[in-house]
Amino acid sequence: MTTIERTPSATAALQSWWTALPRAARVILSILPALTAGYAVYLWAHTVVGPHHHQFDLAIYFRAVHFWAAGNDIYDYSQFDPVNISLGYTYPPLAAVLMSPMAATTFAVVKAITLPAIVLSAAACVLLILRERVIIPRGMTVAVVGVVTAIAFLLEPMRQTLGFGQINLFLMLLVLLDVLVLARRGSRFTGVGIGLAMAIKLTPGIFLLYLLVSRQWRAALVALGTAVTATLAAAVVAPAETWRFYTSLLFESDRVGFLGSSANQSINGLLARFTSPLPPSTAVWGLLVLVLLVAGYRRVRSAVAAGDVLAAITLTGLVGVLISPVSWPHHIVWVLPAMVILGSTLIRGVLAAVRSGGPVAPRLRPLIGPAVLVATGVFIWGWDTRIVLGLPDVDYTGLGPLAMLAGSLPMFWTLAALFVLPVTSFPRAALSASSRRVAAGTRGTPTD
Template identity: 45%
Template sequence: MAAAPPTAPIRVDDTAGGGRTVRRIAAVAAVTAAVAAFLAWYGNRHDFFDLRIYMSAMRWWNEGNPLYDYRQPDPVQGELYFTYPPFTALLLRPFAALPLGATFAVFSILTLVAVAVTTWWLVGPATDRRDLPRWFAAGLAVPLVLAIEPSRETLAFGQINMLLIVLILADLLFAVPRNSRWAGVGVGLATALKLFPGIFIVFLLVTRRWRAALVASVTAAVATLLSAAVTPGDSWRFWTHELWATDRVGRLDYTANQSLLGMLSRFTAPEAANRVLWIVLVLAVTGFGLWRAARAVSAGVDPIAGLTLAGLVGALISPITWSHHLFWLVPAMIVLVDAALPVPGGGGGTRWRPGYLVAAGGVFAASVYGVVSFPLWNNDPVPTGSVGEFLLRNLFVLISLLLLAGLPVRRHGGALGW
């Protein structure tokens, strides 16, 4: 009778590894379930309000009316208009032929996919340094990203923000560092769609990515000129008049406007803020923030801190930065968590840095609470009434300023620095 073949011994490492995987799956499932319950309770409080405006404006335009004449009453901010460049309007126009429900579904799915993809990209460097499975880090991070106000508001309003973020991050995380011939195209397209991403063309310039900055500028210009060729009247009107009319977007003092000008406007409402003071602050924040961003790129081993600082600069200096524009808190939190956790093998240190972890937790808690989701004030145009109200109504402005000053940078060799 033949002897039974020997069986491979069960290694302790295999058992431990299997148990670790089970615990990781359980952690991801628990976080996902908790966030899903929170979002189900929170609900869609805006019922795709912005996307409804876009689609109504597209139907109005299709009927032969001037695009920028479309207006929609709003009980809080008066009349609201279509405010995107003509290039964006041309891309949105086909959706007017779809039923609204289908459009809502398409934009929601694209936003969710964009959150998953960008989070996967952003957690990559931190997980690679620690030889952790990226699925685990992304599995924890994606639901947490969906829990914060910028993501909730993007979904609830039906905004296009995350689609722009995909273009920007694909460019700055992959094409630009690899000196691809496509470097700059993503930033250029995003700038043509919505002017805010233009800060990243400046970022490319201050970090001496001359070719990528040129490609981005040419891409934005070509997309803009193509839309002008298709719709010359609306393009002329947008670039010569509507672009400069900030009152078309909403009240500057409205709490959801988390820019420097919004903060100043809440001091003086209903009167206009001092524009000279605002310009001085814009110049100071832009100079300091882009200086730090350039230092992060020149000294760092990954581009996340630098592009995060540039995004925060753009959010602060824009006349209007709604809370759903503040995606840049997401990579900031990832940078802080990465800085807080030890790296095995001494690549940057094996010790914990709990201060950074506390900072990341504070930014997350503030982002879940937000500035408009659970308001403790009315939205009448009145001056900020107390220190507590000032802190709450300018929560993201103050956090952005703190991050601009204190976000850590991982340097060559793994060491952390300022």
């Protein structure tokens, strides 16, 4: 565990330089780097790295909503998929209600609204994440956030979210606003963001773990209450669909695609590749889920006790990816804050080692784990590893266990990050009341 040291000297010098520039130069330097980086990333992502998915998932939502508006059950909609044979609408009814305005317009209009919304949501997430680790000079926020947002779309989960027209960054933003904005302000509405995310898609329910570990009892109740209220509101609009989803479809995980697909980067996906064509053992998967929940609980508790909210919420997100029955690459957006945490830890650690004046090697030793994660993460998340390694979409018959393990490289990186992701110790005065209680309990001292 490292202790954060915020040294404003470099920031102050940069701030002075920025303030001295003419206003026109500041405007150009705010917008041009972000646009240039964005265009470069687009060219790299869609001409070098992998295929352009042409908002395939967004098209499913669009067609399913039109199918629903025509008087059909939205969960009866299905269309051909080159990998999974057939795909349909799989989100809870609230998501369908929120998407229902799509029925009144064209797909071109839906794309014109959704794609900028995804990019803006990513920028908002980047801003909230960077504020936890970086002091951005006043006036340079647009430039810094714009460039980092562009670079973030080099990561496969971010790239796929935009390419498929997925909703994952919207859900991530709801969680971050809850934890890093509302909770910091002591708002009584803390938990609403997580609750809404849970009602739109089930997997964000893992963030109740963070609220419980950090002893934010009221926020946990608000999250549950919001999820239930939003679901009941959707049931008023779509009662039959709500009943069908929560009594039947909820338990049919194969509706989202083949569990053994190379794209499934959960623990269950690895098991499915080994047991194919038979389904993976529910008992084995359940045992692994329990082990991961215990490990995740311990790491999240450690981060909460240190006051490192960003690490705590990131670790929670990584646990959710690992234990979910299905985790496609575009679900793993929590790799973004993980990479920011790793990168900032390396930079601070190297600078501290160089400035120490003593032997550098011993001070660099704790950075080996984060450095390995960053180096491997550049490869694993910078490319589609299935394409790079020439692995099949689904059928691993005759390829052997090494191929099956190679097909789970993103999952193994996520698993390693769960144990290696650095936790930064913030000054005790900066901890929230709930974090201080956890810290006190961990250290065996009286509660404040």
